Amino acid sequence: MMSHGKKGFWMKNEHIMALAAQLRQSLQSLRGRIDQQREGASSRIEAAAEQFGHPQDSHAQVTTARELALAMTELEIAELNALQEALDRMAAGTYGACTDCGQDIALARLQASPEAARCMACQSAHEHPAH
Ligand SMILES: [Zn+2]
Numbered sequence: 681m682m683s684h685g686k687k688g689f690w691m692k693n694e695h696i697m698a699l700a701a702q703l704r705q706s707l708q709s710l711r712g713r714i715d716q717q718r719e720g721a722s723s724r725i726e727a728a729a730e731q732f733g734h735p736q737d738s739h740a741q742v743t744t745a746r747e748l749a750l751a752m753t754e755l756e757i758a759e760l761n762a763l764q765e766a767l768d769r770m771a772a773g774t775y776g777a778c779t780d781c782g783q784d785i786a787l788a789r790l791q792a793s794p795e796a797a798r799c800m801a802c803q804s805a806h807e808h809p810a811h
Contacts, residue, residue, distance in 0.1 A: 690776055690777075690784050691776055691787060691790075695787060695790075695791075696770065696775070696776075698791075699770075699775075699790055699791070699794040700767070700770055702794045703763050703766050703767050703770075703794045703795065704767070706763055706794070706795070707760065707763045707764065707767070710756060710759060710760050710763065711760065713756065714753060714756050714757070714760070717749070717752070717753060717756075718753075759795070762795040762797070763794075763795045765795070765797065766794060766795040766796075766797070769797070776790065778797070778798050778799040778802050779797045779798055779802075780798050780799075780802035780805075780806070781798075781799065781801070781802055783799050784799075785798070785799045786799070786800070
Protein backbone atom coordinates (compact mmCIF):
# COMPACT_ATOMS: atom_id res chain seq x y z
CA MET A 681 0.00 0.00 0.00
CA MET A 682 1.45 3.38 -0.98
CA SER A 683 0.94 6.40 1.20
CA HIS A 684 2.11 9.33 -0.88
CA GLY A 685 1.63 12.71 0.67
CA LYS A 686 0.80 11.31 4.06
CA LYS A 687 3.11 11.99 6.96
CA GLY A 688 4.21 9.15 9.15
CA PHE A 689 4.33 5.43 8.51
CA TRP A 690 7.42 5.91 6.42
CA MET A 691 8.93 3.15 8.50
CA LYS A 692 8.79 -0.52 7.85
CA ASN A 693 5.89 -2.22 9.52
CA GLU A 694 8.23 -4.35 11.60
CA HIS A 695 9.77 -1.18 13.03
CA ILE A 696 6.38 0.23 13.89
CA MET A 697 5.39 -3.04 15.56
CA ALA A 698 8.60 -3.13 17.60
CA LEU A 699 8.19 0.50 18.66
CA ALA A 700 4.53 -0.05 19.55
CA ALA A 701 5.50 -3.02 21.70
CA GLN A 702 8.20 -0.91 23.37
CA LEU A 703 5.72 1.89 24.05
CA ARG A 704 3.12 -0.46 25.53
CA GLN A 705 5.71 -2.10 27.72
CA SER A 706 7.01 1.23 29.04
CA LEU A 707 3.45 2.38 29.62
CA GLN A 708 2.66 -0.74 31.60
CA SER A 709 5.74 -0.63 33.82
CA LEU A 710 5.30 3.09 34.40
CA ARG A 711 1.67 2.60 35.43
CA GLY A 712 2.76 -0.14 37.82
CA ARG A 713 5.39 2.15 39.30
CA ILE A 714 2.93 5.01 39.79
CA ASP A 715 0.39 2.71 41.45
CA GLN A 716 3.06 1.35 43.76
CA GLN A 717 4.12 4.86 44.67
CA ARG A 718 0.59 5.93 45.46
CA GLU A 719 0.21 2.98 47.80
CA GLY A 720 3.61 3.46 49.38
CA ALA A 721 3.62 7.26 49.42
CA SER A 722 2.46 7.84 52.98
CA SER A 723 4.73 5.22 54.54
CA ARG A 724 7.69 6.52 52.54
CA ILE A 725 6.99 10.04 53.76
CA GLU A 726 6.85 8.82 57.37
CA ALA A 727 10.07 6.87 56.93
CA ALA A 728 11.76 9.92 55.45
CA ALA A 729 10.53 12.09 58.31
CA GLU A 730 11.85 9.65 60.92
CA GLN A 731 15.31 9.84 59.44
CA PHE A 732 15.49 13.55 60.18
CA GLY A 733 15.94 13.53 63.97
CA HIS A 734 14.29 16.36 65.89
CA PRO A 735 10.52 16.16 66.30
CA GLN A 736 10.16 19.96 66.06
CA ASP A 737 11.62 19.77 62.54
CA SER A 738 9.51 16.87 61.39
CA HIS A 739 6.69 18.95 59.95
CA ALA A 740 9.04 20.74 57.55
CA GLN A 741 10.73 17.47 56.65
CA VAL A 742 7.42 15.73 55.99
CA THR A 743 6.42 18.63 53.73
CA THR A 744 9.68 18.37 51.82
CA ALA A 745 9.37 14.61 51.44
CA ARG A 746 5.79 14.94 50.26
CA GLU A 747 6.74 17.62 47.74
CA LEU A 748 9.54 15.44 46.44
CA ALA A 749 7.19 12.49 46.04
CA LEU A 750 4.67 14.68 44.23
CA ALA A 751 7.30 16.16 41.92
CA MET A 752 8.48 12.66 41.04
CA THR A 753 4.94 11.55 40.32
CA GLU A 754 4.37 14.60 38.13
CA LEU A 755 7.40 13.68 36.04
CA GLU A 756 6.14 10.16 35.68
CA ILE A 757 2.69 11.35 34.70
CA ALA A 758 4.27 13.57 32.02
CA GLU A 759 6.18 10.52 30.77
CA LEU A 760 2.98 8.49 30.83
CA ASN A 761 1.23 11.14 28.72
CA ALA A 762 4.11 11.21 26.24
CA LEU A 763 3.88 7.44 25.83
CA GLN A 764 0.11 7.55 25.44
CA GLU A 765 0.35 10.36 22.89
CA ALA A 766 2.90 8.38 20.88
CA LEU A 767 0.45 5.46 20.74
CA ASP A 768 -2.30 7.88 19.71
CA ARG A 769 -0.11 9.24 16.90
CA MET A 770 0.51 5.67 15.81
CA ALA A 771 -3.22 5.05 15.66
CA ALA A 772 -3.74 8.31 13.79
CA GLY A 773 -1.01 7.50 11.28
CA THR A 774 1.12 10.51 12.15
CA TYR A 775 3.71 8.65 14.20
CA GLY A 776 7.31 9.22 13.14
CA ALA A 777 6.70 12.73 11.85
CA CYS A 778 7.89 15.66 13.97
CA THR A 779 4.91 17.37 15.59
CA ASP A 780 6.58 20.76 15.05
CA CYS A 781 8.09 20.73 11.57
CA GLY A 782 6.53 17.59 10.09
CA GLN A 783 9.88 16.11 9.06
CA ASP A 784 10.54 12.43 9.58
CA ILE A 785 12.12 11.68 12.93
CA ALA A 786 15.28 9.54 12.61
CA LEU A 787 14.55 5.88 13.24
CA ALA A 788 17.53 5.63 15.62
CA ARG A 789 16.00 8.43 17.70
CA LEU A 790 12.64 6.67 17.84
CA GLN A 791 14.27 3.40 18.78
CA ALA A 792 16.12 5.14 21.62
CA SER A 793 12.99 6.99 22.78
CA PRO A 794 9.84 5.74 21.03
CA GLU A 795 7.75 8.48 22.69
CA ALA A 796 9.74 11.23 20.91
CA ALA A 797 7.32 13.69 19.32
CA ARG A 798 9.87 16.01 17.76
CA CYS A 799 12.95 15.66 15.61
CA MET A 800 16.31 16.42 17.22
CA ALA A 801 16.39 20.03 15.97
CA CYS A 802 12.87 20.89 17.17
CA GLN A 803 13.39 19.09 20.48
CA SER A 804 16.51 21.08 21.30
CA ALA A 805 14.78 24.28 20.19
CA HIS A 806 11.89 23.33 22.47
CA GLU A 807 14.15 22.64 25.44
CA HIS A 808 16.42 25.63 24.89
CA PRO A 809 14.29 28.36 23.34
CA ALA A 810 16.30 31.26 21.91
CA HIS A 811 15.87 34.43 23.90
ZN1 LIG B 1 11.09 19.02 13.74
